[in-house]
Amino acid sequence: MSRALRLLPIIFIVWVLGTFAWKLIQPSDTTIRSQLVNRDVPAFELPAALPGSPPLRSDDLATGEPRLLNLFASWCVPCIAEAPVLEDLQRRGVKIDGIAIRDTPSAVAAFFDRHGNPYVRIGSDRNSSVQLAMGSVGVPETFIIDGKGVIRFQHIGPIKPEDVPGIMARLEQVR
Amino acid sequence: MTAEAGLAALWLAAALSLLGLFLSILHVRGKLEADRTVRGLAVVQGLLCLFAFAMLLIVFARTDLSVLLVASNSHSAKPFVYKIAGAWGNHEGSMLLWVTVLGLSGAAMAVFSRRLPSRTLIAALGAQAALALGFHAFLLLASNPFARLDPPAPEGRGLNPLLQDPGLAFHPPTLYLGYVGLSVAFSLAVGAMLAGDVDRQLARAMRPWVLGAWIFLTLGITAGSYWAYYELGWGGWWFWDPVENASLMPWLAATALLHSVAVLAARNALKAWTMMLAVIAFTMSMVGTFLVRSGILTSVHSFAVDPTRGGFILALLGIYVTAAFVLFAVRAGTLREGAPFELVSREAAIVLNNLLLTVILGIVFIGTLYPLMAEAVTGEKLSVGAPYFNAVAGPLAILLGILLTVGPLLSWRRESRPVLRKLALPALFAATVLVIAFLAWPQATILTKLGLALGAGLIPAALLPLIGRNPLRTPLAIWGMAIAHLGAGVAIAGMAADSAFTTEKLTAARPGETVEIGPWLVKFESVAPVAGPNWTAVEAELRASRGGGVEVLRPQTRSFSNPPTETNEAAIKTVLAGQLYTVIGQPDPEGRWQLRLWWKPMVTLIWLGGALVGLGGLLALLGHARRAWRRRAFA
16 A cells, blocks of 8 residues: 555545534524525415405415515414514515414404504414425514515514515515 | 542543553553553553442432432433433433443453453553543543532433333443444554554454444444334334434444454454554444534434534544554554455455445445535535435445355355355345346335345345354354344345335324225224323324234324423334334314324334344354353463
8 A cells, every 4th residue: 555545544534524623613503494495385275364354375475576475373472573573564565474373263363453463365374284385494484475476585583673674675676 | 429429430530541541651662561550450440430330320310319410311200210221311421331331341351352462452452541531531521420410409300201212221322332342443453553463363352342342233223223113103214314324334334344354363364454444443433423412413313412522522533533544554554464365265255345335334424424515615505315325325235235145155265166056046036036026016116126136045145154064063153144144134125125015104084984004904993192100192092904803003192291292102013024003193173183004014124134133243252252262271
């Protein structure tokens, strides 16, 4: 064996160890991004979350203008913090559709009584099947859907007041 | 006081390893005659570690909540056996177990490996002391298992209910015994390279350690695979998950080492290669420990993640592995290769076996670390899954299996007899099965068909080395080899059968309905709540029949209260032809329950094969031990 060949494992090991060390000092990011960004919204058809209000189908999202799809639940505490921000967005003329995750009509109605209802249409996803199909892992989550029904952006966690300009800019961008 | 006594023993053991390392360096350099002292220190150090581990077992047995580790990992209401298992079911305790096994291995090496030249043995004990010192530092500075909690906690914080299972209570320590056993092979290789004595004597000293470690790894992996299969309710037995790969990589290296060390022992050949493999095998053990403990790879196995600890293990890994490879680079050129051999010989077959195993090891290594490497270069996150591993490692494993049918029949150095004729019958079996596979199961993948054929050929071929021998006079090592190879054939057949014949059904059913799966009719009788010592569950009653009698299966969804966790308890019925595997899921608002059913013909062969491989190893180990004993008795 030539000397150079014998040094090869050392170089390899140092390279591997270097990568390990690099990864170790990287801040760990456990956020799971949806793989559906820049793809069509998966087809779904959900019953209305409130009696008397319109149901939500995936076709309702492709209306020619960009809109937000907000996944929320009456049992979700961060959603309460997000509610006034969604109302603010609605006042600015943003169309928002909602999906209530694992919820009941009476609980959703009580939630709206207390925190307001910013939604155009609200679907009820009783067993999270649409949520999972969207690649979402929790509530609240908000997707920006463009006029053709393509998912353009995923916001994980509540939208905070400081996020609003960013969301508005993105909506403008995909118009 | 118990905890303090354990801690004191650990500090003392650390000091003794430092002393042992120092004295062994002086001895090897010829400055001091310290043979007996170094050996004595190794024994005392091992016993001190054992004492510390016993203290840990005692505080866990008593549920002493003034010890932080007990308070965070145990609970007074837990069954006793899991209280004991809880001692190593956490990071600190498992590292103490690691250090204890390392210390005891050093002690055993000092006592049993006396036939080695003194310089080699003392250099190896020095290497072992250096390993022990590093891990002692890790334990005492970054993961003290005996830290106190003041004031004591009123109650413990439980243990992951998934770990409250006899299979898993003993799975990690089994793997650890394997990992650490390889440390002795590493130390012996380092010692021999330092002393310049790589010969048959070294191989004979190294072989039982490699064999022992390999047996534990084999059994540990087999048990872990079965645990995941029945406890997680996913119906699969191997997922190519990073943590699974972390245990597979040392096994692959150990399997290669086991065979090359046999060549070194019998023929005094493959010296440099064997040393290299000994270093790689332990490197893989440490890489495995690092990957599992640092949490840098995304895995379904979640362990407590702590960057300091990861950094510590990485530093140790870096120091030991780099030093060993530098030593190898300097010394490998000075090793004179022994007896030559021809292209068709057992040596050549083993070299080929080693190459294939090493390439498979490389494939698993690259597949496991590729996401990491890709992220470092491109910043993109991705994952490598079963399709890659199966497609790349599968064909090589088939080649390895074919080699396995021929290799054991070849004689050392040069084969002159017509060996292939002996293989006529196994080849006929394999060909028949292959033809049947193509005709009867066209939907199975080519790899699956080859696997079935290989299994059919390998099972009889593995027994050929026994033919023509008097069974009572045949050395145990030959029996061991035959049974281990038979086990490999059985496991390959099981894996292929699982992928060829498994039928799966996911359905929603109301109580009273009947579901058909494979040859079974499964009647969903009822659902009822049940309770255990620290859990409540929803239990379904299923009555399965294949025409004859009725089998009752009771799958559960268990909810543990402390910590709140849900687990699926699959109900599995094992019959001669295979297993019926049932899982109950969630109800829907219409009163239907998710039922998941699998009919898996011949699936048990996978673990039966694994157990046979382990048994074969055990017989070989007994055979070598008996021979060593006799040699000593006559010497």
